Amino acid sequence: MATAPNPSAAGMVAGAGLLATYGEIEASKAAAINQQTSYMLQARDTLAVAEVRADMAEQYSTIQAGRTIRKAELEAQNYTIAGNTLLKNMRATNAAVRARAAASGVVLGEGSIQSVINQNIQGTMRDVGISDLNALTARVLGFEDATAMLQSTEYQNTLNLYSARSQAGQLTFAGEAGRRASGLLAGAKLGKAGIDYLRLTASPAAAPKPK
Secondary structure (H helix, E strand, C coil): CCCCHHHHHHHHHHHHHHHHHHHHHHHHHHHHHHHHHHHHHHHHHHEEEHHHHHHHHHHHHHHHHHHHHHHHHEEEEEEHHHHHHHHHHHHHHHHHHHHHHHHCCCCCCCCHHHHHHHHHHHHHHHHHHHHHHHHHHHHHHHHHHHHHHHHHHHHHHHHHHHHHHHHHHHHHHHHHHHHHHHHHHHHHHHHHHHHHHHHHHHHCCCCCCCC
8 A cells, every 4th residue: 555645744845945945045145244344345445456546646746746846946057157157257258358458558448359258248249049948848858758747647646547437347346237137136035945945745645634
């Protein structure tokens, strides 16, 4: 005579399967949370590193720009000193010419003596003008180089920060999407496990047969 299936055994098997599925779902949720946390930490670190690099690049660029301006200013000062030296030498030369002329009894302010002095003045003033122009050019170019350096660093920092924020956003979205997908999959698994449980516990084979 065949033995009827034990309904309590069938229920225990179904319940064990349901519990196993629930445990698997909770483990999957925990893994999704861990993955999301990892993505969030990566996103935070990406932004932090980008901000530190941008700050250091700005500081370095500011220092280099200051050095460039200082170098240009020193170069301009050298040109100014050279111009002043030309003027000093011109005065000394003209004074010597006048002294020799006076010692020789030559009338000052006219003739070849004055012509020599005038030529000396013209040549010196031309050279001084060139020195002044070089000094101005050095200052302008130094300022332009420093400005270009700062603008280039600012532009590069903007690009780097934008890229870092974009990457951080992608990591955050990936973590959130992974957790949502895990929740949807967990719901589907739990629903299927519940249906299997009801099917096993409510099947005719699991119910006791009438005597």
